[in-house]
Amino acid sequence: MTQPRWLDSEEKAAWNAFLEASHRVERRVEHHLREQEGLSHPQYEILVRLADEPERQLRMTELAESLLTSKSGASYQIGKLEKAGLVRRSSCPGDDRGVFAVLTEEGMAKLNRVAPGHVELVRSSLIDLLSREQLAALTDALDTVGRGLED
Amino acid sequence: MTQPRWLDSEEKAAWNAFLEASHRVERRVEHHLREQEGLSHPQYEILVRLADEPERQLRMTELAESLLTSKSGASYQIGKLEKAGLVRRSSCPGDDRGVFAVLTEEGMAKLNRVAPGHVELVRSSLIDLLSREQLAALTDALDTVGRGLED
DNA sequence: ACCGGGTTGTTCAAATTCGAACAACCGCTA
DNA sequence: TAGCGGTTGTTCGAATTTGAACAACCCGGT
Numbered sequence A, B: 001m002t003q004p005r006w007l008d009s010e011e012k013a014a015w016n017a018f019l020e021a022s023h024r025v026e027r028r029v030e031h032h033l034r035e036q037e038g039l040s041h042p043q044y045e046i047l048v049r050l051a052d053e054p055e056r057q058l059r060m061t062e063l064a065e066s067l068l069t070s071k072s073g074a075s076y077q078i079g080k081l082e083k084a085g086l087v088r089r090s091s092c093p094g095d096d097r098g099v100f101a102v103l104t105e106e107g108m109a110k111l112n113r114v115a116p117g118h119v120e121l122v123r124s125s126l127i128d129l130l131s132r133e134q135l136a137a138l139t140d141a142l143d144t145v146g147r148g149l150e151d
Numbered sequence C: 001a002c003c004g005g006g007t008t009g010t011t012c013a014a015a016t017t018c019g020a021a022c023a024a025c026c027g028c029t030a
Numbered sequence D: 001t002a003g004c005g006g007t008t009g010t011t012c013g014a015a016t017t018t019g020a021a022c023a024a025c026c027c028g029g030t
Helices: A009-037 A041-052 A061-067 A072-081 A106-123 A130-150 B008-039 B041-052 B060-067 B072-085 B105-125 B134-150
Strands: A057-059 A088-089 A099-102 B057-059 B087-091 B097-102
Touching: A009 A072, A009 A106, A009 B008, A041 A057, A041 A061, A041 A072, A041 A088, A041 A106, A041 B072, A041 B097, A061 A072, A061 A099, A088 B008, A099 A106, A106 B057, A106 B072, A130 B008, A130 B134, B008 B041, B008 B105, B041 B057, B041 B072, B041 B087, B041 B097, B041 B105, B057 B060, B060 B072, B060 B097, B072 B087, B097 B105
Parallel strands: none
Antiparallel strands: A057 A099, A088 A099, B057 B097, B087 B097
16 A cells, blocks of 8 residues: 555644644633523524525435535434424425425524524624735635535 | 614624534544444544543543543543443542543554544544635634633 | 641533434326 | 245333432521
8 A cells, every 4th residue: 555645734633723723712612602501502503504595495415415414413403403492394285295494483583582682792703803915815825725525 | 671783694604614514524423433333423522531540540530521521521521431342430539439431452453443543534524625724714713712621 | 736728630410412223205207 | 825035113121311309518698
């Protein structure tokens, strides 16, 4: 077998910075939403995805793909949100297998209530830490990565 | 209450790119290590951290902090690695509360065996997707974020 | 020597995640 | 219309993570 192409010091620095930043940010966001707003980050993201839809609804599979999570994970979280009254399940006309997750009025209200604090946290965790140039370069690089890893 | 400072489209793009890239990369790395090497990503990171130490050992608390995880999480994973023979626990001279996690020879051998495949995956998941300039800019931005979020 | 506040690591219950297995359904083809 | 490969969403068990609670320990001041 051929020699592995080891990472040089710059590449190692990039990888470590990536791991550290993503863990720290994720940890911070999760903790804030949990403590301050009573939502997990996945749950918040679900509300956002649904609110972005014209009909405020998404098929379970679409939702799972959008969240980059498993179908069972999406099913579990929708169950939680349903119990909390923020989302309801609705059958899908024309496809009896299908299930829509629909944002309720209460869910929309909850999102509107929670969003300002979340945005502030996103700012203090990422956006406001960087200059406009750094932010643009970050977006450029991470978009490239995201596109490169599309299924 | 004052108006929240909503994210403009560039800021939103940055946040979304950050979330998507970190999830996709984490998912890919986790999946690869699990399927190909029989280790979870946290477990792999533990082996790396220990191998980086001159004595190939770390106190439990230091390890947990290095991994950006909880103490109980570190304890759990060390338990797993101990059962697998890759790590052993050792008492800490001069502090009876302390516990060292020590990398065994077997653990070092496992790491050496796994590392090449992991490096290849890191390359294909991040490093090789970017130009040298993009990588440098990414590291700069993420280092800033990491430092900004240090406890 | 003894307290009292802080530290260390483990254990516990609860929450979450995943993949596999599954039943039900879809749509195309013969 | 009967069948068949593929899709959809849920359920299940197993693995993992977290914070709280806890026992044991450290150390500086008295």
